[in-house]
Amino acid sequence: MAAASRIEAEDKWAVISKLPLEIDALSLLSEALNFDFSTKEMDEPFTDEEMAAISGLQAIRDRVVRASGNKNPTVRDFIHFSGRGRVHDAIVGGPKEICDQLEQWLVERACDGFVVSATHVPGAYEDFVRFVVPELQRRGLFRRDYAGKTLRENLGVPIPPLAAWGGMRAQGLRRRCASHRIMRVTRPGI
Numbered sequence: 001m002a003a004a005s006r007i008e009a010e011d012k013w014a015v016i017s018k019l020p021l022e023i024d025a026l027s028l029l030s031e032a033l034n035f036d037f038s039t040k041e042m043d044e045p046f047t048d049e050e051m052a053a054i055s056g057l058q059a060i061r062d063r064v065v066r067a068s069g070n071k072n073p074t075v076r077d078f079i080h081f082s083g084r085g086r087v088h089d090a091i092v093g094g095p096k097e098i099c100d101q102l103e104q105w106l107v108e109r110a111c112d113g114f115v116v117s118a119t120h121v122p123g124a125y126e127d128f129v130r131f132v133v134p135e136l137q138r139r140g141l142f143r144r145d146y147a148g149k150t151l152r153e154n155l156g157v158p159i160p161p162l163a164a165w166g167g168m169r170a171q172g173l174r175r176r177c178a179s180h181r182i183m184r185v186t187r188p189g190i
Contacts, residue, residue, distance in 0.1 A: 001092040001119050002127040013092045016120050025085035029078055032057045037075055045072040060084075087119050095135035103141060 001016065003009035026037045034056035040046070051072065054061045060082050064073050067081040091098050105111045118124035136142035148154045 001090050001124075002098055002131045003094060004131060005094040006092075006097050009092045009094060009097075013090065013119070017087070019120070020085045022079055025079045025082070026075070028084040029060070029082060032060055032084065037078070040075045042076045043074050045070070045074050047072065087117070090119055095131045098132050099135045099139060099141070102136070103139060106141065 001009045001013045003012055022042075029035075030037045033054045035050070035054050048071075051061065051065075064078050064081040065071055068077040070077060073081070091101050093101075102114060116125070116128055133142055137144050146154050152159065
C-alpha cells in the first residue's frame with residue numbers, strides 16, 4: 001500500500017483492509033475449487049464425498065485441512081484458512097519505507113525481483129508508480145529507460161530470419177487449424 005507518506009498509507013490501509021466481504025472469498029473459492037459453496041451453510045462441515053469431489057486447486061483444499069486441523073472443514077474454515085480475497089503481508093508505507101524493504105530483500109538475496117499486486121483497484125498501481133518507482137529509480141533499483149524498442153529486443157531474443165516465418169510456405173504446405181486438428185494442404189504454384 002503506497003502513498004506519499006507512511007501515515008497516509010496506514011490510513012488508506014485501515015480502510016482498504018476492511019473492504020473484502022465473505023461473499024468475495026466464497027466467489028473466489030468456488031472458482032478456484034470448482035465447488036458451489038452456496039450449497040452449504042457457513043458452519044456445516046463438508047462430507048468426505050464433497051471433499052473428494054473438489055476438482056479445482058486441491059492444494060487450497062489440502063492447506064485448509066492442514067491449517068484447520070479438520071479433515072471435514074466448514075465453509076467458514078475455507079474462508080478463514082484459505083485467505084482468498086485478502087491481501088497478505090502487504091508492505092504499507094511511503095516511498096522510503098517501501099523501498100527500504102524492497103532494497104533489503106534484494107541486497108540480502110531474498111529475491112531477485114518482485115510481482116506487484118494491487119491492494120485495490122483503481123488506484124493501487126497508479127500510487128505505486130507515482131510514489132515508489134521514482135524512489136527505486138533514484139536508488140538505482142529500477143531502470144529509467146529501455147535499450148530496445150520492443151519486448152523482444154529488451155529480452156535479448158533474436159528476430160528469426162524471414163525464411164523461418166515462411167518455412168511451411170517454402171515447402172508448398174500451409175497449416176490450417178480446424179476443429180483442433182492441424183491439416184496440411186498442398187498449394188499449387190508455391
